[in-house]
Amino acid sequence: MSDRNVLPSGQAKIDELEMVGIVKRFPGVLANDDIDFDVRAGEVHALLGENGAGKSTLMKILYGLYQADEGEILVSGERVEITNPTDAIAHGIGMIHQHFMLVETLTVAENVALGLKSTRGLLTDIEHVSERIDELARLYGLFVDPAAYIWQLSVGQQQRVEILKALYRGAALLILDEPTAVLTPQEVDDLFRIMRQMADDGHALIFISHKLHEVIEISQRVTVLRDGRKIGTKPTSETTKSDLGTWMVGREVSFRPIKSESEPGEVRLRLDNVSALSNRETPALKGVSLEVRSGEILGLAGVSGNGQRELAEVITGLCPVTGGSVFLEGEDVTDKSVAERTERMLSYIPEERMRDGMIRNFTVAENLILREHNKAPYARSGFLDLDQIAVHTGDLIQEYNVKTPSQETYVKSLSGGNIQKLVLARELSRQPRVIVAAQPTRGLDIGATEYVHQQLIRQRSSGAATLLISEDLDEILALSDRIAVIYEGEIMGTLDAHDATAEEIGLLMAGVRPDERSEAVG
């Protein structure tokens, strides 16, 4: 491979790709307003911006999923028409989406081959595909078993399959839309290693993330969008985290929320030796006990998939226990329904907001009443009070600063950050006594994250007992009063947030107990 214009995969490099004067309008929104953007072979170019700034839209235009209303795309100075993903792939452009597009019940090789012409006519040529996958995997250090089924793979491995799929199709330019949002810290390191190698080999990479430290770590240049407009492009080495934050939001942001000393009151949520099964019928919780008091935030740290989801669902009543009891304000609610627990002012910010927290084809107003639709002021003796609903929806949209064209807009066309604001508005405006917040800032920009944090702290001040489940250790450390660590369905330990260190928590997250540690040392 001595040819300087060829990538290890055998594909020609894209020396420079330019998007010039891109304009994209949606009903009531100007998603991209005259944006210039370019990326070169051998670099990672980060794209930053708040939720709804227009990052995904710009990338979907590049990948042919949307058509720009104005503007053009130039590959190495030549104008190209990209009207669908097939065109994009033909020009060497690949995209890893925010949500994976793999078929769970097929193998890695079958997924890669899906939609491609077989070299053997109507017969599949899986051996051929597998060989090529192995070859690419070796070249790029992307190790996956071509014969493994997708459902057997971790999220990080599935992402590698997506990357392989793009490389297999000859991607010289790779768009990664929030690839790290779903990864564990370890998996992020692996991904960055792969990305660095790809860039060194001459690929052009576009990287979208809300995590500023990741942008600083991996990118050579960074472009910031705000409200659909481009604010600017800079070499990453000339910026700092707080520069970028200010740039993105248009004001200074605090990375550490300010909060007063906690004044914990009575125990509001108690789990006593709770066990539960996952939806694959394997033990997910093994005798979990914990307490959350009024006016405190208990952070639950842990690598995802260690029982966090089941824990949240056991508390909210969505998942039955196989042993133990759940108490809300001293009352045993183990056998109570979701509705009965809601009555006791339990609020839940679910991890999968688009699946559990919102109904895509309902309007903003309809979604805001989801939890209390049968209570005053939204309903009276079985009838919805549309006037009252409109008034309260208007108030909540204002108070929580939700950007939506109208109350009648379908939720599916709002950006991720605004959808999360709707969930918060609904769950927090009812003055909850106990809050379960699962990954409340996943996929949110720093402005929105700051906002969510402020809201949770406000709830803490007004006496709510909050269980904060998060994979983001910084978030846990910034918000919690006490920190519990979960590993394989067990609580490894509970620490006081004052004297907890990231290292200590990290070890517990990896399943190493303090006593084992001292043994290892001594």
Add this chain to the structure above:
Amino acid sequence: MQDRLNSLIDLLLPVFATLAALLVGAVMLLFLKVNPITAYSALWEGAFGSTNALAETLVKATPLLLVGVGICIAFRAGVINIGGEGQMVIGAILGTLIGLNLEGWPGWIVIFLALLGGFVGGAIWGGIPGLLKAYFNVNEILSTIMMNAIAVQMMNFLLRGPMIDPSQAELASKIPQTARLLEAFRLPRLVPTRLHLGAAIAVVLAILVYILLWRTTLGYRIRAVGQSPQAARYAGISVKRHIVLALLFSGAFAGLAGATQVFGVNYRMITDGSATGFTGSAGFNGIVAALFGQLHPIGTIPASILFGALLVGANKMQRVVQVPSALIIALNGLVVVFVVSSEIWRERRQRDRLRAAAIEGEADASGPSPAVDPEVGI
């Protein structure tokens, strides 16, 4: 002005689609060496040409509307009810039993009880597949179809045995039919035609179901369950219960349609061995009417009238130009295909228009423009 024109076009689109279907039908008629103009004027004449024809159209539209309104509820809850035929039959049987056994009671009480009986009968017949789906995960498409078969056999058995007209029982012919209902038990006529009170009841119920679905908490829950069972569960809404309720209501309206047919049109039950012999396939055509009406109870009103008109007009057309009845069925199918396609086209137009509006009104994004997701089809 432009807006007005656009919404007018949208409103008339089903009409254009119907015309297009009739145009294709005209070609088919030409192949059969029939003058399409003669044929279609007969169809129009038959459906709307006189007070009587119009009344007949509305009489045929009534069961379609009742079944269709029920279908709106089921489909909005995400369950597919193919059991309208059986639910109509059971509703009719229960209503008839009440009518035959309460002789001597005041007419309006018996009518009320009989229609209520039809409602309850249909509810039971729809509720069973609902329970099976909710608690045993039995596919409702299969179970409702099977319930149709059971209902028909039950009707055949009852009309040949226990419920047979006593005067027929003595005859050798033994026509499987019940005795005639007393004059006093028949649904009042609205005008001196066959148009009966059932039509008015159906329209009122369509409005009530609209209110149910969009103005009550029960309707909200039903729609939530249909749109996202996970989110419904999260909100503490019992998915199982609302699936059962939706099928129950859906069946109830079909059952009412069955009872209305007996008390408003036939005044007795008679069977030719099939469900269609009694229902005239209203249990299936009601689904089509509901889909045509965009699963909206109010939209289902004109949709039912259109299909009623096609059914009645086609009879006349068949008599006048002597075409095979299969052609009528084909014509019906064509209308459905064209209307569904025009619906897709309408959504696309609306999307383009919203886009254009967004460009113009960029400065004030305050207008209530329902956003449309270009990735989602219909």
